[in-house]
Amino acid sequence: MNSLKYYLSQVEQIFNEEQFIFEPRELYEPIDYTLRLGGKRIRPTLLLAANALFGGDEKQVRGAALGIETFHNFTLLHDDLMDRSPLRRGQPTVYTKWGDNTAILSGDTMFALAWRYFLRQPSPRLQEILQCFNETAILVCEGQQMDMNFENMTLDEVDLDAYMEMIRLKTSVLLSGALKIGALYAGATKEELFDIGEFGEHLGLAFQLQDDLLDGYGDTAVFGKKTGQDIRDNKKSILPLLALMHGSPEQQEELLTLFAAKDNLDEEEKVHRVMAIYDAIGLRTIVEEHIDIEFRTAKQYLDAIHAPEEKKAPLRELMETLMGRKK
Amino acid sequence: MNSLKYYLSQVEQIFNEEQFIFEPRELYEPIDYTLRLGGKRIRPTLLLAANALFGGDEKQVRGAALGIETFHNFTLLHDDLMDRSPLRRGQPTVYTKWGDNTAILSGDTMFALAWRYFLRQPSPRLQEILQCFNETAILVCEGQQMDMNFENMTLDEVDLDAYMEMIRLKTSVLLSGALKIGALYAGATKEELFDIGEFGEHLGLAFQLQDDLLDGYGDTAVFGKKTGQDIRDNKKSILPLLALMHGSPEQQEELLTLFAAKDNLDEEEKVHRVMAIYDAIGLRTIVEEHIDIEFRTAKQYLDAIHAPEEKKAPLRELMETLMGRKK
Secondary structure, eight states: OOOHHHHHHHHHHHHHHOOOOOSSHHHHHHHHHHHTSOOOOHHHHHHHHHHHHTTOOGGGGHHHHHHHHHHHHHHHHHHHHHHTOOEETTEEOHHHHHOHHHHHHHHHHHHHHHHHHHTTSOOTTHHHHHHHHHHHHHHHHHHHHHHHHHHTSOGGGSOHHHHHHHHIIIIIHHHHHHHHHHHHHTTOOHHHHHHHHHHHHHHHHHHHHHHHHHHHHOOHHHHOSOTTHHHHTTOOOHHHHHHHHHSOHHHHHHHHHHHHOOSSSOHHHHHHHHHHHHHHHTHHHHHHHHHHHHHHHHHHHHHHSOSOHHHHHHHHHHHHHHTTSOO | OOOHHHHHHHHHHHHHTOOOOOSSHHHHHHHHHHHHSOOOOHHHHHHHHHHHHTTOOGGGGHHHHHHHHHHHHHHHHHHHHHHTOOEETTEEOHHHHHOHHHHHHHHHHHHHHHHHHHTTSOOTTHHHHHHHHHHHHHHHHHHHHHHHHHHTSOGGGSOHHHHHHHHIIIIIHHHHHHHHHHHHHTTOOHHHHHHHHHHHHHHHHHHHHHHHHHHHHOOHHHHOSOTTHHHHTTOOOHHHHHHHHHSOHHHHHHHHHHHHOOSSSOHHHHHHHHHHHHHHHTHHHHHHHHHHHHHHHHHHHHHHSOSOHHHHHHHHHHHHHHTTSOO
16 A cells, blocks of 8 residues: 555656746746745645545546646745745745736636646546535635735634634635545545545644644744744734633733734734733643644544545545644 | 627626625625626627537526636736736726735636636536636736736837737637637537637737727727827837838837837827828738738638528627727
């Protein structure tokens, strides 16, 4: 049976064999740059592993694997432009390197390229597969809009349920979609599609909540970035939202003040004061419990699938790796 | 048999029956605004008429008609942002009304919505139909990039063939694609697809060249906008490109100087001097001949299709209307 390492190497091979430079070069160079920057390639790996889980033929899903990762990178490219993020994977983002217009148009083209890859392979379930991909794409856009809306709201205006829905749309549904598409090509049943989809959604929630947690409590050496950035950005992540629910009236008041502050407060002083409230509340444990619920729920859905345990192993390994429970 | 008016009214009905507002509203309001602004609805009309030409069932192509127009409007939305055009159809463009980020994300979502509409209808030729749509979409993006590249070039650096290729990609292939998609749903043969596609490409070229001509020689009352705008914008349209080929060395020299000028020349003086060169060369007649060649080539491809003349009538009528030869 194939290991996680095998699927990761297959994904690398698929990308290495593909050409992304065409004419006009001004359009395709930023696309090639983006798709060759790497990243963890989680979504195509999930797609290949889910396809194998249900007994699919790997050759049939190479296009879909390329397509799902190309789509994901398109959303990152446009998100970086909208969020004005200068760096992605330690390298300059497309808009900083080539300008806004190139970022817009090369992104649009990447969305179309994703479709080209998806359309390479005929399948009796093509309509269903493409609808799954496209409805996922629409939900991702809706999630990004919700995220942008939250930026213009105060901390107490953002509802915890709305936040969970936002991260579900922005992160979970694409993991779930990748798994379901792999399963669809393999001829999975409705029940199998439901289970593998739920596995992906809860894994995505656990992963995103953990990303939120690491911003406050991550080991900079492992995490790869400075902690507290969400606090500096007034980002309404799960941390301040849960802190607001569990804090005393005084702590709530102080959090609201701190998360409304713009430039009238020293940034490090702000991080320090917010973290002090988090610690006093015991926020880390509270968030870890939320993550654990999602992680265990994901695991239950994977357990429920009738398939040889050895075929589930790569997905379990990816899950552990993603959650940092395994090196 | 159905008239052009019938197809136009069907397209209006398709749009009127569709809902474009969903949650989050911040994402969908600009989409609803864009899709309800109207316009000539040429592409879905071509799609319906081509489908009927080859004996198709109109109910099967309603989704594709919606999809092709939604895609077209998505490209206009992003183009307006990239070109910083404040008005579209006499109304404020999305980026001026809601900001750049909304224009980016609502545009992306419109591209996905176009796919949703295309994916509504099953078809034994679904893969072929969707590939036709998607390869068209990629060509449109490439055409927009070429157009943007020309902006950074001097007049003598833009090759006439490259210009014709740019307008083919940016305008013609989508008209051609709409016709081919309508024909594909109706089960058209390879030869029929070629003919209807070529009809669309040459019609698109004739239409775009005429649009270029009208900028210099249009009747403002009919044309709906002030003439000479391409000259003010230093736009390398077919007019200066042909003028450069047909002018004397002195006229060439003056054109190059005028089209390199930025703010150091009175705009109306510049329009006046460029138009004087055009008139001295007899440019209007030269361009009209180019338009006529494309128009007659388009007509020949339509003539070549074996179908009842009455079924071709709406396409002939649309052709005449587009070229302003019929009110």
